[in-house]
Amino acid sequence: MIEFIDETRIWIKAGDGGNGCVAFRREKFIEKGGPWGGDGGDGGSLIIEAVKNVKTLKDFYYHRHFHAENGKHGEGNNRKGAGGEDKVLYVPPGTVVKETRDGRDIILADLEKEGQKIIVARGGKGGIGNARFATSTNRAPRDFTPGEKTEEKILKLELKIIAEVGIVGFPNAGKSTLLSKVSNARPKIADYPFTTLIPYLGVVNIDQERFFVMADIPGLIENASNGAGLGIKFLRHVERTKILIHLIDVSLPDVAKRYHSIRKEMENYNKILIEKEEILVGNKIDLPESKKNMEELKNIGKECYLISAITGEGIKELLNAVWTKLNNPV
Ligand SMILES: Nc1nc2c(ncn2[C@@H]2O[C@H](COP(=O)(O)OP(=O)(O)OP(=O)(O)O)[C@@H](O)[C@H]2O)c(=O)[nH]1
Ligand SMILES: [Mg+2]
Structure with a gap:
């Protein structure tokens, strides 16, 4: 047993949700088209997974900022924006994942075994497009909600080798x-x-x-x-x-x-x-x-x-x- 601790700090962020869209149907022969702005896609999540063929945390020494992809905004034609891709960081089994908040390290997970994983930051929810705000009394809503914004987090990865x-x-x-x-x-x-x-x-x-x-x-x-x-x-x-x-x-x-x-x-x-x-x-x-x-x-x-x-x-x-x-x- 050697008390050799491999450790590093990284900055991570899940993807923001895409905004809902405000759009109206405009076509020949249809005078007052209804609302048809689609919802925004959800942002990608940031995931940390333990895998056997990674042995140290050295991949995180230099490159230290990791972002999952944002969701795409909704579009006209009631099209929903595409979801952002998740970002997976691979660490060795035995890695302890901590989040640093107000100068304190809080343990999020102890990824002891191969295949264990944790979502360290969930992607932001996509916003709602105006199509879904239509009611019998409000046929042409201009309402929409923006996608949920996510915040950057500071994590500390520790591995006892x-x-x-x-x-x-x-x-x-x-x-x-x-x-x-x-x-x-x-x-x-x-x-x-x-x-x-x-x-x-x-x-x-x-x-x-x-x-x-x-x-x-x-x-x-x-x-x-x-x-x-x-x-x-x-x-x-x-x-x-x-x-x-x-x-x-x-x-x-x-x-x-x-x-x-x-x-x-x-x-x-x-x-x-x-x-x-x-x-x-x-x-x-x-x-x-x-x-x-x-x-x-x-x-x-x-x-x-x-x-x-x-x-x-x-x-x-x-x-x-x-x-x-x-x-x-x-
Ligand atoms: N010719 C030859 N010299 C070697 C070989 N391996 C090591 N040496 C030499 O032997 C000396 C000691 O090598 P180290 O690797 O420091 O030995 P160590 O076992 O780590 O020694 P400590 O740390 O003092 O316990 C050095 O001068 C090396 O260059 C070898 O295969 N051939
Ligand atoms: Mg020696």
């Missing part, structure tokens, strides 16, 4: 390099330990249809569970992930020893972590000294992949494996 995949490992293993290679996240990368001080999240796009959210947390070291290094408090950020990528620098010796030492720290923190699905990944295979340690990684006896976070070698296979695990849990 939960990473599905977490990367754990020693400092310098290349966790941040991997995350920045496969996502839009830009954690700091450097050749000294404890470069990353806070967790980072990135959306990993395998292709148009396949995405997941991955977290990079600060490196762990031996005795982390007793407070060594940055401590182990960041592990709570991967407690709710579905899968852990355990990243190991295979350019260094003692691969198995390092693997087990991280596992021990995780277990001391919370047993749940070592019961999670895990993918073992050896990194830095572009370095010549990695060759001799690869066997040792395989001998650990877990599903494992070899990659270079820098050159990108092996990453495609890794991401596909992660995707398969996420979507076919054992």
Whole structure:
């Protein structure tokens, strides 16, 4: 679980209703034509819907004003104006929609699940044309009503992003390099330990249809569970992930020893972590000294992949494996 809140403010407005029309029938041979102004069409509504293939609120960072279409005015010949089109904004499941009124945020909806939606602003009603004002005593009314006007509203969209995949490992293993290679996240990368001080999240796009959210947390070291290094408090950020990528620098010796030492720290923190699905990944295979340690990684006896976070070698296979695990849990 990572308390990374994606949030943005947007301005929205439903469509105004079209005005009713005032018109009279004027045709040859009909001297005093009756009223025949049509009604205005209703304005379009503004709707927010949660859909699975949207993962963040980034589409609302720059473009922040959204209007549904106005209804068309009524016309002569008793023609009703066309209704305005609804405008639908697509957000990720888990988005909380709030309206800001007098500086206070009021929750309108918590769109937890795929397919849930809310009308945040209803379109204005169309006005009535003079045709409908005719009575037996008033055959030529000039009355009509204007379409209902709608007001702009300010909404706040909030999304608590939960990473599905977490990367754990020693400092310098290349966790941040991997995350920045496969996502839009830009954690700091450097050749000294404890470069990353806070967790980072990135959306990993395998292709148009396949995405997941991955977290990079600060490196762990031996005795982390007793407070060594940055401590182990960041592990709570991967407690709710579905899968852990355990990243190991295979350019260094003692691969198995390092693997087990991280596992021990995780277990001391919370047993749940070592019961999670895990993918073992050896990194830095572009370095010549990695060759001799690869066997040792395989001998650990877990599903494992070899990659270079820098050159990108092996990453495609890794991401596909992660995707398969996420979507076919054992
Ligand atoms: N040769 C090589 N170097 C790599 C590779 N991946 C990462 N590095 C280097 O290893 C160093 C550490 O990388 P980071 O991504 O900062 O490591 P980290 O695991 O995030 O480290 P902490 O944030 O300190 O826990 C940097 O100098 C990277 O350039 C790789 O595949 N090959
Ligand atoms: Mg890092």
